[in-house]
Amino acid sequence: MKRMIIQPRGWPCAIRDCPPGFFVSGDALCFKTEYGAMETAGPTNVPGSEMRWTVGSQSDVYCSSGERFWGGATTKEEVEKLQVQPVAVEWSED
Numbered sequence: 001m002k003r004m005i006i007q008p009r010g011w012p013c014a015i016r017d018c019p020p021g022f023f024v025s026g027d028a029l030c031f032k033t034e035y036g037a038m039e040t041a042g043p044t045n046v047p048g049s050e051m052r053w054t055v056g057s058q059s060d061v062y063c064s065s066g067e068r069f070w071g072g073a074t075t076k077e078e079v080e081k082l083q084v085q086p087v088a089v090e091w092s093e094d
Contacts, residue, residue, distance in 0.1 A: 018032055
C-alpha cells in the first residue's frame, strides 16, 4: 500500500517568506506558486477582453479546494503575514 508522508520542511514562517510548494496552515494542506498573484494593470471599467493584467507582488496561494487561501485574514496584506509550515511530501510503500 502506498502512503503519502507529509513532513516539515524548515521552520514555520510568514507566507511571504514561504518557499514555493506545499505548506500547512492548521490542518489544511495548501500550495504557494512561484509567481505573484495576478493584478489588474490600468483601467478596470473596460470589457474583459480589453482588461490588462500583470504579475503582482502578493503571494499566489491556494487551499486544498483550489480557491485562494485566506487563512482567516481579511486583506491580502494580512495573508502575507500569516504563519505557515512549509512541508515536503514523500511517498512510502509498505
